[in-house]
Amino acid sequence: EADIYQTPRYLVIGTGxxxxxxxxxTMGHDKMYxxxxxxxxxxxxxxxxxxxxxxxxxxxxxxxxxxxxRTEHFPLTLESARPSHTSQYLCASSEGGNQxxxxxxxxxxxxxx
Amino acid sequence: xxxxxxxxxxxxxxxxxFLTINCTYTATGYPSxxxxxxxxxxxxxxxLKATKADDKGSNKGFEATxxxxxxxxxxxxxxxxVSDSAVYFCALSDPNxxxxxxxxxxxxxxxxxx
Numbered sequence: 380e381a382d383i384y385q386t387p388r389y390l391v392i393g394t395g396x397x398x399x400x401x402x403x404x405t406m407g408h409d410k411m412y413x414x415x416x417x418x419x420x421x422x423x424x425x426x427x428x429x430x431x432x433x434x435x436x437x438x439x440x441x442x443x444x445x446x447x448x449r450t451e452h453f454p455l456t457l458e459s460a461r462p463s464h465t466s467q468y469l470c471a472s473s474e475g476g477n478q479x480x481x482x483x484x485x486x487x488x489x490x491x492x
Numbered sequence: 493x494x495x496x497x498x499x500x501x502x503x504x505x506x507x508x509x510f511l512t513i514n515c516t517y518t519a520t521g522y523p524s525x526x527x528x529x530x531x532x533x534x535x536x537x538x539x540l541k542a543t544k545a546d547d548k549g550s551n552k553g554f555e556a557t558x559x560x561x562x563x564x565x566x567x568x569x570x571x572x573x574v575s576d577s578a579v580y581f582c583a584l585s586d587p588n589x590x591x592x593x594x595x596x597x598x599x600x601x602x603x604x605x606x
Binding site for chain 2: 385412419420421422424427469471473475479480481482483484485486
């Protein structure tokens with residue numbers, strides 16, 4: 380079983396608030412990812428990291444930012460939440476090499492009022 | 493670039509029915525192919541994978557064969573159960589292209605009725 384954690388699982392906040400979604404993994408994986416999952420269940424890559432101090436924007440433009448100061452930790456921050464940010468956010472990691480299996484956290488369901 | 497096209501859902505089956513979810517891909521390199529499953533309220537988890545042509549991945553009664561000639565990786569199960577109700581994602585990953593990121597299909601929702 381994969382060891383990747385996300386907190387909080389559910390979050391309801393008002394417009395304009397700053398929030399940080401936490402993601403941690405204990406597998407020592409270098410690669411980590413953030414996906415936004417819409418109600419139709421499609422996954423959209425919004426950020427990824429290939430190691431400490433490495434972050435890149437994904438295929439879907441997002442107003443969020445990420446940091447990677449430690450291998451195991453990959454938090455996502457929204458400086459000023461808006462209703463359009465309401466979604467499910469999934470964090471994942473992979474060990475790299477030729478396998479590239481991704482291990483997903485349980486997700487954070489965000490509702491911005 | 494790389495892409496994955498999977499059968500549109502939702503798919504509704506009776507228990508013990510045969511399941512096929514089609515998946516085709518486009519890739520410039522030689523990708524690994526995956527099926528992930530997402531149960532309600534959870535993240536995705538790997539169901540099975542195949543890393544080269546003609547490989548068959550299998551797990552929990554599900555199987556899929558990597559067909560390079562038809563660029564397909566269809567998911568099958570001979571007899572579905574209510575507990576198989578979930579969203580299924582086909583995906584590919586090629587460490588030599590697209591910086592090794594995974595490309596996912598749009599997901600197919602399966603509902604199995606007793």
